[in-house]
Amino acid sequence: MVAPKSKVTFAAPARREPPPCRRHILATRTGVGVARLRYQGLDRDAPGDITRRELYFFNLYRCLEAFVYASLVFGPFASEPVRVLRPLLGQSVTVVYLGLALILLLLTERLRRHLAATIGVSLAIDIVAAAAVLLALSGYSLVPMMLLVNIGIAALLMPHRAYLFATGAAIGVATPYLYDRLNDSHEATSGLAVLAMAVAYFVTATLLRNLGGHLREAEDLAEQRGADLLNLEQINDLIIQRMRTGVLLVDRANYILRINESAWHLIGNPPPGERELGVVAPELSRRLYHWRHKGHGEESPVSLATDMPEVIPRFTRLAPNDDSNVLIFLDDTSLLSRRAEELTLSSLGRLSASIAHEIRNPLAAIRYSAQLLAESPDLSGDDTRLVEIINNHCTRANDVVENILQLSRRERSRPETIDLNAWVLSFVEDYRQSNDLGEDQLRAVTSNKRLEAVFDPQHMQQVVWNLVQNALRYGRQPGQPARVAVVARAAVDKGPALLEVIDRGPGIPPKVAAQIFEPFYTTHEYGTGLGLYLAKQMSEASQATLEYVPVAGGGACFRLTLQAAVSIGPGGAVAA
Template sequence: MTADRRARSSADMPGDITRRELYFFNLYRCLEAVVYVALTYSPYAIEWIKLAHPLLGQVASGAYLAVSLALLVGTDRLRARLADGISLALLIDILASSLMLASITGYEAISLMVLVNVGIASLLLPRRAFLFSTIAALGLIAPYFYGHFFDTAFSQPPLETAAIVIAYFVVALLLRHVGLHMRATEALAEKRGVDLLNLEQVNELIIQRMKTGVLLVDASNAILRINESAWHLIGNPPPNQRELGSAAPELSRRLYHWRHSGKTEQTAVALAPDMPEVIPRFTRLAPNDDTNVLIFLDDTSLLSRRAEELTLSSLGRLSASIAHEIRNPLAAIRYSAQLLAESPKLTAEDTRLVEIINNHCTRANDVVENILQLSRRERSRPESIDLNAWVLAFVEDYKQSNDLGGDHLRAVTQNRRLEAMVDPQHLQQVAWNLVQNALRYGRQPNQPARVTVVTRVAADKGPPLIEIVDRGPGIPPKVAARIFEPFYTTHEYGTGLGLYLAKQMAEASQASLEYVPVAGGGACFRITLAPAGSLLTARIAG
């Protein structure tokens, strides 16, 4: 059930209460009508009350009884226009009581019975309480003036009439306050109910999306609740399989052991074939109560990856600190080697040694630069770009900045506009690194490198892609599985950080970088970008 539907269900509750109140209000009206009929038709009542106008009383009481019964039967229809319906019904009550007061002499209880009508109407419709009490007062004053001036048998004291009129206003205003307070309390309770339902839905969604598996098991080992991760880790059992012993026997055995010994086995176990190993943890919902038990399944592979991420993060910060300390002495060594190389007294062997020093200084400086670049990456600032125009400009810029010699670098673009959301600066660094690697390693022996930068879409209406393709020997599968790991390299003078940095920069712009083997030989590095207009926001790099 969605939150909106639950909110509507909660909003119907005050309507049910109002119907009950309205039903008893109509039922009380029928009781009044029965009393009126008894007073005008019963021979016993006629003996101890005075009927000044018997026919008027009998017609008024009979008609009022019929109307009261009709209102009782039509309670649900009356709710369609609640305010107007209650107001009209109260007018009928006051009119009937006025006619009864005009036809019966010396029976003031009728005006007191109307006091209840005024109070209930003010409770149901607090904002009309003053109007109701005013109409009721007029309904009482009218027969008083009629009897005082036209009926010689009329004997009701004016103070008694004034007291009842005041009572109308006091009761109406008092119940108005009570009614407003009740409506405010109902509205607040309704709002709190909707908030609780929404919070329950949010909690349910969070639990369902948790990477940690969560199960709720009762005393009979029946699974009461289970989230997606737990359902996957125990082997995706059928929905009707709610018995833990059948769905995950090993987990049921460990739960039994924990319930009886209080000790949890810390060894990892796979609860289903081809599923990662987990470490189950158990906890009671209430102390000393084994009725319901929460089971948490921690995926050991996720824990390992988190530990690896923390290690790499710490290693990155440590490496950056070391790189700063290495940079100054490295610059002094390199500068001294350059000055030594200019000496005319160097022998051929010494010149070779100086060359070796310069080469290794250059390599060490590249490692330092890559580490510093890794530690000071800035926030990604994605924007919408035309990939075709960007790739053409990139290839032209690369050719002008680098001497390709006999190597070939070309761009292949689409014949239609292809837009993507990416940080152009990050994309420039990633593509530059990939093209440089392709020109350096993506060549057959004794042949020039042939590198192509391609733009296309993954499929019909798929995400935009940039592919850097070469026709070299390709990358062996064992090496390809590790090329994006930091400090992994197969080249003598490689740093092992180029592809790692490229992948990190791509992910900072909500893109992905992957290696794709090429049929017939060669390598392809594919950058999958976010389409223009994507609502994804760039993550903070580093």
């Protein structure tokens, strides 16, 4: 994550060929996590740039070696103390060796994918060619000394086979010596020199093997550090990508170099190829201009696109006294307002709960006294009416206290799998038995297929009870009884389960509908404004959504979209 007052470095993309929209996004989605990366492609099965260069120079040296052999066999160097005893053998081997060396050099890029086999075969060719050339020449020559370099490079590239390479080279050098000894040739090389070269091969293999091991450890460490850095970069990018705050990186020419999804959404989802800040967000470009020239910017909220929330832009340099690249943060004021509202509600809930507890006791005493007074036979008609008013207002005050206490408790949801059709039928039956509906109608509408959802049964009872009460109270045409339906259905085939409370009343005006779920908002003189707010909070606690949907032809619909029940099928398959 980009920390305050820290230096942040972004790699600017090429301007002339802007990448696709998702490549504009600052971070990269990884789905299930951050993948482990290999630094610069250094892998045992696919050698990287360092191994490619080593193999290239190895093959290049082999070509030089072949040219030296050719100069010894064909050239003016074929004289004392070195004489060609078997010219046909030497010339044939040298020509074939030179051809193979050139082929290996040309095929370096392909052969590096099979590093072990390539080095083994090529070194075997080197040893055979050196042995044949030694057999063709008389006296000791440069051939064993040049083979020393081949052994060193092979041991460096393949440390675990270093001694095998040294053994092969020693056998290759000793073979001509033994051949000459068996044939009693007077041109045989000194046995001491052959032994010295064999020892030199093993010493070189040992030194280069250890050096190669250290180099591989250094490469592995660099590879590990590189992978860690790439993973850290991906994590940082993913964090920035998921930030609710918009982040843009803009250069001196007001060209957008980087942008995360939140910023892209807040400036109105511009086309992927449009990167000029003055075109996609003119007001933001104007504020950036004033900040660059005056040293401070406006702090008033502004909406950068139609139907987008207001934001407060903040500007900062990537480096002190460097205006080439500017980092812009877009703080969504709606998020800030929501957080402030949550803090206010939390504080208000605790305060209201303490007050409500103090009110309940005297309220219960007043209500109990009114009930006793109502039983007196000496009450006149007017006094009876006054006692009824006391009881009604005590009931209303008690409902307010209960809502406030419920707001402060915020009990944890305990979701269970519910058969929605059976639950709706049972709820409607219980409501009819508990309440005198009079001429009002309340009916249940169920689906012809089984519907299962996950919800806290106690919370669902409270939510639907509140919605039905509101529908019976406000969802009626003037002078007509209320007609309310509790509907259980599926959104679409194999879609989520829906529970709807529908009435045939006048509906809710759009301006009012936009605020009905806000706390303490009510249009009724006796309402508390907490019923729908608490219903929405309890729905969200069970991963469900409660929304208002206008009904065509008049009426209102409160729709509860429920979380589907998950079952484990045969073989461990998860089915919804």
